[in-house]
Every structure is written in structure tokens, then in C-alpha cells.
Amino acid sequence: MQYISTRGGTLGQFSDVLLEGLAPNGGLAVPEHLPRLSTSELERLRPLSYPELATEIIGLFATDIPRDDLARLTAAAYGGGKFSADKIVPLSDLGDGMTLVGLSEGPTLAFKDMAMQFLGEALEYVLAKDDRVLNVLGATSGDTGSAAEHALRGRERVAVFMLSPQGRMSAFQRAQMYSLQDENVHNIAVEGVFDDCQNLVKRLNTDLDFKRAHSLGAVNSINFGRISAQIVYYVWAWLRATDSVDAAERSTFEVSFAVPSGNFGNILSGHYARSMGVPIRRLVLATNENNVLDEFFRTGHYRPRSSANTLATSSPSMDVSRASNLERFVFDLLGRDPERTAAAWHELEERDEIDLSAHLERFESEFGLVSGTSTHDDRLATIREVSAASGVTIDPHTADGAKVARAHVEDGIPMLVLETAKPQKFADLISEALGTTVQPDAETQSLLDAPQRVVEMPDDEHALRVYIEEHALQA
Numbered sequence: 049m050q051y052i053s054t055r056g057g058t059l060g061q062f063s064d065v066l067l068e069g070l071a072p073n074g075g076l077a078v079p080e081h082l083p084r085l086s087t088s089e090l091e092r093l094r095p096l097s098y099p100e101l102a103t104e105i106i107g108l109f110a111t112d113i114p115r116d117d118l119a120r121l122t123a124a125a126y127g128g129g130k131f132s133a134d135k136i137v138p139l140s141d142l143g144d145g146m147t148l149v150g151l152s153e154g155p156t157l158a159f160k161d162m163a164m165q166f167l168g169e170a171l172e173y174v175l176a177k178d179d180r181v182l183n184v185l186g187a188t189s190g191d192t193g194s195a196a197e198h199a200l201r202g203r204e205r206v207a208v209f210m211l212s213p214q215g216r217m218s219a220f221q222r223a224q225m226y227s228l229q230d231e232n233v234h235n236i237a238v239e240g241v242f243d244d245c246q247n248l249v250k251r252l253n254t255d256l257d258f259k260r261a262h263s264l265g266a267v268n269s270i271n272f273g274r275i276s277a278q279i280v281y282y283v284w285a286w287l288r289a290t291d292s293v294d295a296a297e298r299s300t301f302e303v304s305f306a307v308p309s310g311n312f313g314n315i316l317s318g319h320y321a322r323s324m325g326v327p328i329r330r331l332v333l334a335t336n337e338n339n340v341l342d343e344f345f346r347t348g349h350y351r352p353r354s355s356a357n358t359l360a361t362s363s364p365s366m367d368v369s370r371a372s373n374l375e376r377f378v379f380d381l382l383g384r385d386p387e388r389t390a391a392a393w394h395e396l397e398e399r400d401e402i403d404l405s406a407h408l409e410r411f412e413s414e415f416g417l418v419s420g421t422s423t424h425d426d427r428l429a430t431i432r433e434v435s436a437a438s439g440v441t442i443d444p445h446t447a448d449g450a451k452v453a454r455a456h457v458e459d460g461i462p463m464l465v466l467e468t469a470k471p472q473k474f475a476d477l478i479s480e481a482l483g484t485t486v487q488p489d490a491e492t493q494s495l496l497d498a499p500q501r502v503v504e505m506p507d508d509e510h511a512l513r514v515y516i517e518e519h520a521l522q523a
């Protein structure tokens with residue numbers, strides 16, 4: 049399988065795009081063509097365990113990794129007790145025609161573990177093959193950084209330098225990251241806000257000599273390895289939701305998915321699963337008050353907002369106003385034409401907007417994509433309603449998904465709501481919604497009490513350079 053840039057040109061194979069999702073011409077890496085899963089192929093996959101299914105699905109994209117090696121990588125990622133549910137991704141009933149897809153059973157209690165655990169294994173494998181090292185430099189306001197650290201901790205060829213805003217994360221988020229004692233994990237608490245952290249990363253990344261000299265890289269949401277690993281759980285959830293359907297009907301039995309969205313990474317994987325032939329009726333995109341994507345899918349106008357115009361909400365991992373993966377969907381929308389895609393992003397640079405309203409009707413009819421916005425009050429009400437209907441407590445991001453999902457539930461079509469985080473991570477909001485104080489369980493309490501390992505740093509590029517020079521792994 050060859051990879052191409054959404055703006056033209058070839059990029060190599062899976063291993064080549066794993067370290068850099070961004071093409072030199074500014075486009076994103078996508079497979080040259082999407083593999084297809086026939087109905088008989090889908091039935092062949094039904095009895096497989098989660099790691100086995102991951103080998104089959106990721107193997108369609110990672111054709112340059114021998115099957116036995118890939119099976120070892122997926123076994124290490126999804127076996128070995130890193131996920132607390134036996135099935136890795138359990139499904140449970142939420143009432144009102146909705147089913148929860150449990151994507152948050154991994155070490156950081158958020159769906160990012162699903163992709164990051166695989167990426168950690170795959171990165172080490174590819175680096176060992178080429179005898180290389182990688183120093184991952186990133187900025188986080190919470191979930192991504194901790195999922196990356198937990199996936200890369202203790203690895204020999206990778207070090208992580210993760211900037212986080214001092215005093216801006218919850219006690220739980222801090223504990224999840226800063227309690228890691230591994231030598232290769234460097235937590236750097238910057239005196240500033242998330243944008244300051246992000247800017248420091250950007251400035252170092254534009255210094256190409258420094259970047260090369262210290263083998264700097266990223267594991268952000270445009271990474272195609274992450275996208276491919278996320279496709280697995282769409283197939284898995286469809287299989288589990290149709291296990292009890294009559295054998296004669298189940299191979300074409302449709303389900304819908306509701307996806308709490310920010311960078312359009314999670315739902316892009318759903319779009320790929322649907323394009324590959326998984327019987328998915330609707331992909332319901334949910335945003336919070338930062339509803340750039342909802343506006344896009346309702347009007348056809350993509351108008352990203354500046355960070356100054358991005359609100360801090362109670363579903364903070366969705367506080368995104370520039371969806372880094374959207375270009376991959378637009379590439380498909382525009383008939384996989386690199387010139388039209390490049391022109392659209394040129395328009396974005398010129399006018400801060402892309403007008404795709406001529407395609408508005410196709411979003412739903414051809415791609416099954418519908419969308420909606422959920423607010424703070426919606427989150428609170430939905431957490432309460434779901435708790436009353438099913439006894440399940442959902443986190444605020446999943447609540448955004450469930451709120452928007454509810455408007456799109458159809459008779460006879462299971463609505464699968466993706467659980468993007470566990471409620472323990474957001475105890476304050478859960479207390480506000482349910483009117484009870486959530487006492488941390490024993491595991492959470494020992495995490496909160498664990499010694500922390502973090503370096504404090506001013507918002508200063510020079511200080512960061514010096515720190516990296518002193519601590520980066522050498523090629």
C-alpha cells in the first residue's frame with residue numbers, strides 16, 4: 049500500500065508515513081486507495097479477538113510490516129493487561145436506543161489510548177529496523193500528552209518531551225502524567241497557557257537544523273498510524289452490535305455512530321470504515337460550543353477560529369477550532385483530486401474560509417455525515433438523563449456525543465455512542481450534574497498521592513532548547 053499526499057505526490061509506505069503525517073507540500077498522508085471489506089470478509093472477522101482483528105485491519109494499511117511482526121505489535125498493544133476490560137472494547141446499553149462503545153479502558157482512561165498504544169509499539173519497531181531514535185516533542189492540555197507518555201514510557205528508542213501549562217490542568221490529569229518515573233519521559237510545566245506551550249513547540253519545529261540534529265518528531269492527531277488503529281474499533285463495534293442479529297440479515301445490518309469531535313481524527317476513522325464497506329448508516333458528529341465542524345457540516349462553510357476565539361468549556365478535549373484532519377475528508381469529498389484539495393487550502397489561507405456549500409447535500413446522502421452542537425447545560429442534562437435511564441455515568445465529552453446522538457436515533461438502527469473518556473477524569477462536572485460528590489476510588493487516590501516528576505520552566509525558547517540538548521536521545 050502506497051501513501052500519497054492530499055495535495056499531490058507519493059510519500060512511501062506505512063512505515064514511512066508513521067513518523068511524519070504531514071507531507072512536505074503541506075498536505076496529509078492518505079492511502080492511495082482504500083481497501084474494501086466484502087460482507088463475507090466481515091463475517092470471516094467476526095470470531096476474532098480484538099488484537100487479532102487489529103492485525104487484520106491495520107494489516108490492510110501496513111502492508112510493509114510482515115504479518116507475524118504486526119501480530120506481535122497488536123498483541124503487545126491490546127494484550128498484556130493494559131486495558132481493564134477483557135474484551136478491550138465492551139459495549140453496554142444506554143437506553144433510548146443508544147449503546148455505549150467503551151473506548152476508555154486503557155491506562156489513561158480516554159480513547160486516545162486505543163490508537164496510541166499501537167503507535168508506541170509500531171514506532172519502536174520501525175525505529176529498531178532503521179536503527180534510529182525519536183525524540184517526541186509535544187504540547188498538551190491533558191489527554192493527548194498523557195496517552196502518548198503512557199504509550200512511550202520505558203521504550204529504548206523514544207524519549208518524550210511534553211510541555212503542559214503550569215497550573216492549568218486538573219489534579220487528575222497532572223497526576224496521570226507527572227507520576228510517571230520513567231527516564232525517557234520528560235514532563236515540562238511551562239509558565240503560561242496551552243497556546244504558549246504550542247508556540248514553543250512550533251518555534252522549535254521551524255528550526256529544521258535543530259529538529260534534524262535532535263531527531264525531533266511528533267505523535268499528533270494527523271498521524272496515519274493512529275487513524276488506522278482507530279478504524280479497528282468501528283469494525284469491532286459493528287461486529288458486536290450485530291452478533292445477535294439473525295445470520296441471514298446481519299452482514300448488511302446498519303448501525304450509526306455518534307462521535308464527540310475536535311480534530312476530526314476519531315470520526316475520520318469512522319468515515320474510512322464506512323467507505324471500506326462496514327454497514328454504517330450515519331456518522332453523527334458532535335461538537336461542544338466550539339462548533340466549527342458543526343457549522344461546516346450544516347452550511348458547507350469551513351471557518352476555523354483563532355485560539356483567542358476558542359472557548360474553554362467543560363468538555364476541554366474538544367476545545368478545538370481548527371480541525372487538523374478535515375483535509376483528509378475534503379480530499380475524498382473532492383473526488384480524491386489533489387489539485388482541488390490544494391486549491392481549497394489555498395483559499396483557506398487567502399480568506400480564512402473554505403466554501404464547499406456546493407457539496408452540502410452530499411455530506412449526508414453520500415457520506416452519512418450529520419452534526420450537532422452540545423452546550424454546558426446539555427452536558428449536565430445528558431449525564432443526568434443517561435444515568436437515570438441506564439445507571440451508567442458518562443463523562444462530559446461522551447455526553448456531548450449522546451446529546452447530539454439522541455436527535456438522530458432511528459427505529460431499528462442501533463446508535464453507538466463512542467465513550468471518549470471515563471467520568472473519573474472529570475469528577476467536578478459529574479458532581480455538578482449528579483449533585484453528589486464523587487469520592488475518588490482507591491486506584492484514583494493512590495494515583496493522586498504518588499510522587500511526581502516534573503521540571504518547571506519559564507515560557508522561554510532558549511531554556512527549552514538547552515533542556516532538549518541535554519536530555520535528548522542521540523542517534
Ligand SMILES: *Cc1c(COP(=O)(O)O)cnc(C)c1O
Pocket residue numbers: 158159160191192269308309310311312313314315365366445468469
Ligand atoms: C481527543 C478527544 C476528543 C476529540 O477527538 P478528535 O479525534 O480530536 O476529534 C474527544 N473526547 C476526548 C475525551 C478526547 O480526548
